Amino acid sequence: MDVLTGWWDDFFWGSIVILQVFLVALVMMVLFGLIGAAAKLSNSRIAQKLASAYTVIFRGTPELLVLLLIYYGSAIFLTNLFQLFDPSIKFVDIPPFWAGSFSIALIVGSYAAETFRGAFLGVDPGQIEAARALGISNFNTFIYVRIPEMWRLALPAFGNHMLSLIKDTALISIIGLNETMYAAEQAAGTTSKPFTMFIVAGCIYLGFSTVITLSVMLLEKRANKHLVGSR
Amino acid sequence: MSFEFSLIIDSIPKMLAGIGITLELLLLSMVIGTILAIFILLMRISNRWYLCWPAMSFIYIFRGTPILIQIFIIYYGFPQFEFIRESIFWPMLREPYGCAVLALTINNAAYVSEIFRGGVNGVDRGYLEAGAALGLSIRQRFIYITAPIAIRLSIPAYSNDVIGLMKATALASTITLLDMMGIARTIVAEYYAPYEIFISLAIIYLIMTWIIQNAFGLLEKRMSRHIRQ
Amino acid sequence: MINSVTSSEPIIRLKDVDKFFGGFQALKKINLNVEKGERIVVCGPSGSGKSTMIRCINRLEQHNAGHIIVNGHELTDQVKDIDAVRREVGMVFQSFNLFPHLSIIDNLMLAPKLVRKTPKPKAREQAMSMLERVRIPEQADKYPSQLSGGQQQRVAIARSLCMNPEIMLFDEPTSALDPEMINEVLEVMTDLAKEGMTMICVTHEMGFARSVADAVIFMDEGEIVERNTPEEFFNNPKSDRTKLFLSQILAH
Ligand SMILES: Nc1ncnc2c1ncn2[C@@H]1O[C@H](COP(=O)(O)OP(=O)(O)OP(=O)(O)O)[C@@H](O)[C@H]1O
Numbered sequence: 263m264d265v266l267t268g269w270w271d272d273f274f275w276g277s278i279v280i281l282q283v284f285l286v287a288l289v290m291m292v293l294f295g296l297i298g299a300a301a302k303l304s305n306s307r308i309a310q311k312l313a314s315a316y317t318v319i320f321r322g323t324p325e326l327l328v329l330l331l332i333y334y335g336s337a338i339f340l341t342n343l344f345q346l347f348d349p350s351i352k353f354v355d356i357p358p359f360w361a362g363s364f365s366i367a368l369i370v371g372s373y374a375a376e377t378f379r380g381a382f383l384g385v386d387p388g389q390i391e392a393a394r395a396l397g398i399s400n401f402n403t404f405i406y407v408r409i410p411e412m413w414r415l416a417l418p419a420f421g422n423h424m425l426s427l428i429k430d431t432a433l434i435s436i437i438g439l440n441e442t443m444y445a446a447e448q449a450a451g452t453t454s455k456p457f458t459m460f461i462v463a464g465c466i467y468l469g470f471s472t473v474i475t476l477s478v479m480l481l482e483k484r485a486n487k488h489l490v491g492s493r
Numbered sequence: 494m495s496f497e498f499s500l501i502i503d504s505i506p507k508m509l510a511g512i513g514i515t516l517e518l519l520l521l522s523m524v525i526g527t528i529l530a531i532f533i534l535l536m537r538i539s540n541r542w543y544l545c546w547p548a549m550s551f552i553y554i555f556r557g558t559p560i561l562i563q564i565f566i567i568y569y570g571f572p573q574f575e576f577i578r579e580s581i582f583w584p585m586l587r588e589p590y591g592c593a594v595l596a597l598t599i600n601n602a603a604y605v606s607e608i609f610r611g612g613v614n615g616v617d618r619g620y621l622e623a624g625a626a627l628g629l630s631i632r633q634r635f636i637y638i639t640a641p642i643a644i645r646l647s648i649p650a651y652s653n654d655v656i657g658l659m660k661a662t663a664l665a666s667t668i669t670l671l672d673m674m675g676i677a678r679t680i681v682a683e684y685y686a687p688y689e690i691f692i693s694l695a696i697i698y699l700i701m702t703w704i705i706q707n708a709f710g711l712l713e714k715r716m717s718r719h720i721r722q
Numbered sequence: 723m724i725n726s727v728t729s730s731e732p733i734i735r736l737k738d739v740d741k742f743f744g745g746f747q748a749l750k751k752i753n754l755n756v757e758k759g760e761r762i763v764v765c766g767p768s769g770s771g772k773s774t775m776i777r778c779i780n781r782l783e784q785h786n787a788g789h790i791i792v793n794g795h796e797l798t799d800q801v802k803d804i805d806a807v808r809r810e811v812g813m814v815f816q817s818f819n820l821f822p823h824l825s826i827i828d829n830l831m832l833a834p835k836l837v838r839k840t841p842k843p844k845a846r847e848q849a850m851s852m853l854e855r856v857r858i859p860e861q862a863d864k865y866p867s868q869l870s871g872g873q874q875q876r877v878a879i880a881r882s883l884c885m886n887p888e889i890m891l892f893d894e895p896t897s898a899l900d901p902e903m904i905n906e907v908l909e910v911m912t913d914l915a916k917e918g919m920t921m922i923c924v925t926h927e928m929g930f931a932r933s934v935a936d937a938v939i940f941m942d943e944g945e946i947v948e949r950n951t952p953e954e955f956f957n958n959p960k961s962d963r964t965k966l967f968l969s970q971i972l973a974h
C-alpha cells in the first residue's frame with residue numbers, strides 16, 4: 263500500500279467528482295426520461311416520433327461516441343458562435359464536467375424514457391377508476407394513486423439506470439475530467455504500478471455500485487411492503 | 494459552421510476499414526463470453542457454496558465496475574507483473590487486440606450469465622414437476638426442459654446485451670486499437686470535424702444495431718411460433 | 723428390495739406421514755393403503771392437503787415424518803428409490819404441464835427415450851398407440867398451445883401412460899377445463915379404471931367418484947377424516963365434516 267502514499271487525496275477528490283457528476287446527471291436523466299415518456303404517451307404524432315427517435319439513437323450508438331460528439335461538437339459550435347461577436351476568440355468549450363454529465367444523462371435518459379412509459383402504462387386502470395369512482399379528483403388521483411404505483415413499478419429498472427450512470431462516469435476521464443479514472447491514470451503513469459492504481463479505481467466504483475444496489479433494495483422493500491405475504 | 498459532405502464521403506470508407514475489427518471484437522467476445530456464461534450460470538445455480546460463491550463474486554465484480562477500468566486493468570495493469578509477462582498468455586496480453594477481446598468477453602459473460610439465469614428462473618415449475626414425475630433425472634430435466642425454454646425466454650434480453658456489447662467494442666479505441674471508433678478519432682484529430690465524422694459513424698452503428706435487433710427478432714419469432722402468448 | 727408385489731401387500735402405503743411447510747403442518751399423521759388395481763377418489767375443501775398428499779407419493783414433496791412405501795420402494799433421500807418410484811407412477815396435473823417447446827408426439831416420446839432408453843421407432847409407435855387410446859392421434863404433430871384444454875389434458879394422460887406406469891395419480895385433472903371438455907377427459911380416465919389401473923384421483927367430479935371409485939377419501943385440515951365406499955360416502959357419511967362438505971358441493 264506504500265505506493266499509494268501521496269495518491270490517496272487524488273482518489274478521494276476523484277470520488278467526490280464522480281459523485282457530483284452522478285448527482286447532476288441523475289437529475290438530468292430523470293428529466294430527459296420524463297420528457298421522453300411524456301412525449302411517447304402524448305397524442306401528438308410528432309412528439310411520439312421524436313421520442314422514439316431519441317430512444318433508437320441513444321440505444322444504438324456507443325456511449326463514447328455520444329460523449330465525444332457532444333464535447334467536441336459543442337466546442338466547435340460555441341467557438342463559431344462566439345467568433346460571430348468577437349473574432350479574436352480562439353476557442354470556447356463546455357467544461358468536461360458539464361459536457362460529460364449532460365452526455366451520460368442523455369444516454370441513460372433514453373432508457374429511462376422507456377421505463378417511465380412502461381410504469382405509467384403498467385398501473386392497473388382499475389385502481390385509477392376506483393379512485394375516480396370514490397370522487398377523488400384527477401389531480402389527487404395522479405399524486406396519490408398513480409405516482410406511488412409508478413414508482414413501485416419503475417424502481418428495479420431505475421436502479422439499473424443509476425448503475426449505468428455511475429459506471430458511465432468513468433468515460434468522462436477520456437475528455438479530461440479529473441475524476442477517479444483520471445487520478446488512476448496519472449498515478450499509474452508516475453508510479454509504474456498501473457495494476458494497483460486501476461484496481462483502486464475499480465474498488466471505488468464497486469463501492470458506489472454497492473451503495474446504489476443496496477439503496478434500491480431498501481427502497482423496493484419499502485415500496486412493496488404492502489404486498490408482503492400476498493401471492 | 495458548415496457541414497462538409499466531401500469529408501463525410503471521404504471518411505466513411507476509411508472508417509469502414511475498421512468494421513472488420515469491430516465485428517471481430519463483437520463476435521469473439523459474444524461467442525466466447527456466451528460459452529463462459531453457461532459455465533458461470535451452472536456454478537451460480539448450483540447448491541454447492543464453493544461453486545456458487547465464486548460465480549456470484551465474478552458477476553458482482555464485473556457488473557459493478559465500468560468496463561473501461563476492466564480494459565485498462567488488463568492492458569495497462571497486467572504487465573506490472575513479471576509472471577504475466579513470462580506466461581504463455583503474454584503474446585495475447587501484450588496486444589491491445591487480445592486485451593480488448595479478453596475484457597469484453599469476461600464482462601459479457603457476467604451479464605449473459607445473469608440473463609440466462611433470468612430465463613431459467615422464468616421456466617414454469619410445472620414443466621419441471623411434470624418432467625420429474627415422468628422419471629427424468631435432474632440433469633435430463635435441465636437439458637431437455639429448462640434449457641430450451643430458458644433460451645427462448647432469454648432472447649430479448651440477450652439481443653439487448655449484444656447491442657450493448659457492440660457499443661462497448663468502441664472502448665477498444667482507448668487502448669490504441671483502430672476499430673471504427675479508433676479510426677474516427679484519428680480523423681477527427683486530424684481534420685477537427687467532429688460533427689461530420691462522428692455523426693456518420695453513429696449512423697453506421699445504428700445500422701448495425703438495426704440488423705442485430707431484427708436478426709434476433711426473427712429468431713425469437715421462429716422459436717416461439719408454436720407458443721401462444 | 724421387493725419388486726413384484728404380492729396381493730396381500732398394498733402397492734402404496736402411507737404410514738403416519740407428516741408434512742410441514744415451515745411452521746405450517748399440511749399433513750397430519752396420514753395413513754393410507756392402496757391395493758393394486760384399486761381406484762381411490764380424494765376430495766375435501768381447498769387447502770386440506772389433497773395435492774400435498776399425492777405429491778408426496780412420487781416425492782414432488784418430501785414428507786417430514788412417517789413412511790411412504792410405493793411398489794416396494796420406501797421413499798427416502800435415496801435417489802435410486804425416487805427414480806424407481808417415479809418411473810412406475812404417472813401423474814396428471816391440473817394445469818396439464820405439457821412441454822411447450824415439443825410437439826405432442828415428442829412430448830410423449832421424451833421420457834421413454836431418456837428414462838427407458840426405448841429406441842426411437844419403438845417409442846413413436848407406442849406414443850401413437852397411446853394417442854389413439856386417448857382418441858387424438860390426428861394431433862400428433864401439433865404443439866400443445868394449438869390444442870384445446872381437454873385435448874391437452876388427454877395428451878398429458880397419454881404422456882404418463884407411455885411410461886407404462888403401475889399407478890396413476892391425478893390432481894384435479896378437470897378443474898382447469900371448460901365444462902364442455904370435462905367429459906372427454908373423464909371418459910379417458912374411466913377407460914383406464916376399467917382396464918385395472920391403480921389410480922388415486924383428487925377430484926370433485928362426484929359422478930366419476932360414484933361410478934368408478936372403489937373408495938372415496940375425505941380430507942380436511944391435513945387429516946384423512948373418512949374413507950368409505952362411494953355409496954356409503956354419499957348416502958351415509960360418517961362424519962359431520964363430510965356431511966357439511968357434501969352439502970356444500972352438491973348444492974352447486
Ligand atoms: N409450497 C408450499 N409452501 C407453503 N405452503 C404450502 C405449499 N404448498 C401447499 N401449502 C399449504 O399447504 C396446505 C395444503 O395445500 P394443498 O395444495 O395440498 O391443498 P389442496 O387440498 O390441494 O387444496 P386445493 O383444493 O386448493 O388444491 C395449504 O394450506 C397450502 O397453503
Ligand SMILES: [Mg+2]
Pocket residue numbers: 772773774893894
Ligand atoms: Mg390441490
